[in-house]
Amino acid sequence: MKKEQQLDLYYQMVLIRRLEERGAELYQAGKIGGFMHLYIGQEAVSTGLIAAREERDRVITAYRDHGVAVNCGISANEVMAELLGKATGMSKGKGGSMHMADVSKNMWGGHAIVGGHLPIASGFAIGDQYAGNDNITICMFGDGATNIGYFHEALNISKIWNLRVLWVCENNQYGMGTAVDRASAVTEIRQKAEGYGMKNGQVDGMDVTKVYEAAAEAMKYVRESSQPYLLEIDTYRFRGHSMGDPERYRKQEEVKKWQENDPIGIFNKQLLDKKVATKKVLDEIEARVEEEVAKAVEFAEASPEPAMEELFTDIYAD
């Protein structure tokens, strides 16, 4: 990666972190409602992954989608506005935290039914194959989602039909409060691809550089071979499953241990050690992010509520 790109990834990761920290505050203040699933701790996953995609490649993910939205180029303003349910959000305030999408940026949404979007990702690839397009689809989902039938149906069809899908499992060790080994027959999720004769790999998701490299290689394989690939990215969510999680299922020591491997801290150190940037440069990036987030909050708070007529728009296209 070039220096500029590395600094940009650093910027994206810090932006996701600060945006969500402010989001959590606004949630506590009652300005955001519904379910809100924070990505804090997992920023390196989508940041490294999306950095390796080409713009024509489609991205689809689950409800833990704020980070992916930012990585795909959706502005902090729009993310914050959608969280506040404002008309200026990318889903006009109708979707909320779990449903961020901007198809003009090939971000095809956060989806809230666990595993439900996997067959849809196969569908993107079916559509693209049918049209003769040479892009790929990147489909992200959690470890918990690999235990539902949707996952298995989607993987199987992607293999028999030579679909260009990069399946990306974000293994953050838990599906809500259920640890992977209590819910999944194999704890290395990538092994599930073996049953479908699908190429697969695994990478440390706390190191954005490693994620980027593994993702770039996997995408190259999917693109060139017209075969699906399952990439497992191991990570950890530092916060609760969603806001208001009593977290009875894990010990604070475990959380602390993972927090020592903070993906932003790791990358910060790498950039300094490899002399890609000075502390001053990184501090400037952080200051720029603070300002951008403050502006996003201002923008979102000042934005109008969706008009009452919006209740009845977009139900049908015709």
Next chain:
Amino acid sequence: MAKITMREAISQALMEEMDRDPKVFIMGEEVGVWGGTYAVTKGFYDKYGAARVKDTPIAENAIIGGAIGAAMVGQRPIAELMTINFGFSAMDYIVNQASKLHYMFGGQFTLPMVIRAVGGGGRQLGATHSQTPDAIFAHFPGLKVVSPGTPEDAKGLLKSAIRSNDPILFIEHATMYQVRGEVPEGEYTIPIGKSKIQRAGKDVTIVTYCKGLELSMKAADELSKQGIEVEVVDLRTLRPLDMEPVIESFKKTNRAVVVEEGWKSYGVGSEIVSRIYEEAFDYVDAPIIRVAQKEVPLPYNRTLEQAALPQVADITAAVKEVLK
């Protein structure tokens, strides 16, 4: 009489039945270590252990299908759907299997199982997580559908459901766990398939259930201050449907409003209104009005979501309209 919350009432019913019958066990997502997404089974995992409080993978088909199988071989599983919206992921098991197997195999075996599911909107969870699809499930013969509106009914009906030999979908409302109400001391059950007059009145009959009951009782209080006395009939069970108290009430008031949280089209209200016309046409003094959700998927934005959901004011307006 003790005053307890809906959450406590449901929790007590589960615990009493688990204590009474070792065949009863619970399986679902986050029912154990987490203590239930809505804290209904808090403490159960420690009390009964992993064999009777089974944390499942996220696999709705395996949950409902698994409960069916376990019931067929003689156990009394309580399968929990974290929300009724995830019931769509297990629709085949609910519709094609649970509702049919007893009949199709000539009654050779029974399906003594309960599916507990949380439904309802109003929590800004967006279109896929906020539905009140009760009417769809009530469409299928072979499945019983219960949806209580008070803690007393929730406890008594759930206990009956657990003891029943039929598959029963037991629908709770996500915004009602804190609702408080009087519950009889000691052991009691309430029969499934019996509607109940929750408030007596003479001017208009309101037919409703679950969240609609909460709203209708508030509307009744307001209307009473204005000199209008409504009679509130709570269906409590959608299938089998007990129309007797509804028809009796209607013959007295000759006017009715049906209140439900789900969509109006093809909804519970459609069924109730048809039945009234079929069974008491000669008593009709005014067109019956249905109060229901606006015909849109529920949006995240709070103001829009509340505008789409039926409100107390919609009910009072409807009552005044049928009195015109």
